[in-house]
Amino acid sequence: MEQDDQFVTVVITQVVKSGCETAYETWLKGITRVSRTYIGHLGTNVIRPQLGVRKEYVIIFRFDGYDNLKAWMTSRDREYWLNQGKHLVESDPDIQQISGLEAWFSLPSQPLKTPPRYKTALLTWGAVFVLINLLNTFITPLLRGLPPLIISLIITITMVLLLTYVVMPRVSRLFSFWLYPKSRKV
Structure with a gap:
């Protein structure tokens, strides 16, 4: 490491x-x-x-x-x-x-292992792309009037929290067949 x-x-x-x-x-x-x-x-x-x-x-x-x-x-x-x-x-x-x-990128009830970096990069990019566009569409208008730096701070904090606790755990499970093709076999 x-x-x-x-x-x-x-x-x-x-x-x-x-x-x-x-x-x-x-x-x-x-x-x-x-x-x-x-x-x-x-x-x-x-x-x-x-x-x-x-x-x-x-x-x-x-x-x-x-x-x-x-x-x-x-x-x-x-x-x-x-x-x-x-x-x-x-x-x-x-x-x-x-x-x-x-x-x-970890699967519940299995030893922690990481998928290839290109797979984590693609899924992370996709999640960030979708999430930043949703936040900019729905949250940024509510923050109008605040300084741009404060808006950016609120959006990025919200995005990181959502990615860490909501989005990426679900994305990892949803795409586990692709991230860990051998771990799905019984």
């Missing part, structure tokens, strides 16, 4: 021992609380197991850059918490690091 200044995401997958779920949830709250105290921490998401779908926990840590992520990943705090939780899990966690737009 390149070590430049871009958002970095770490995806950690763990299978919890049967009967240890409550203790693991308590442990998880503790480690995520501590991770929030580290510079550059942008958030943590937890995807819990689903009966018949996925048996592992997926913990997603986001940081504003590689150096801040590295500070957390190599910290004594993290090492302490990992040692505290060892008895709760079946094996060492699977850890994957991704950065940039790669985080938009």
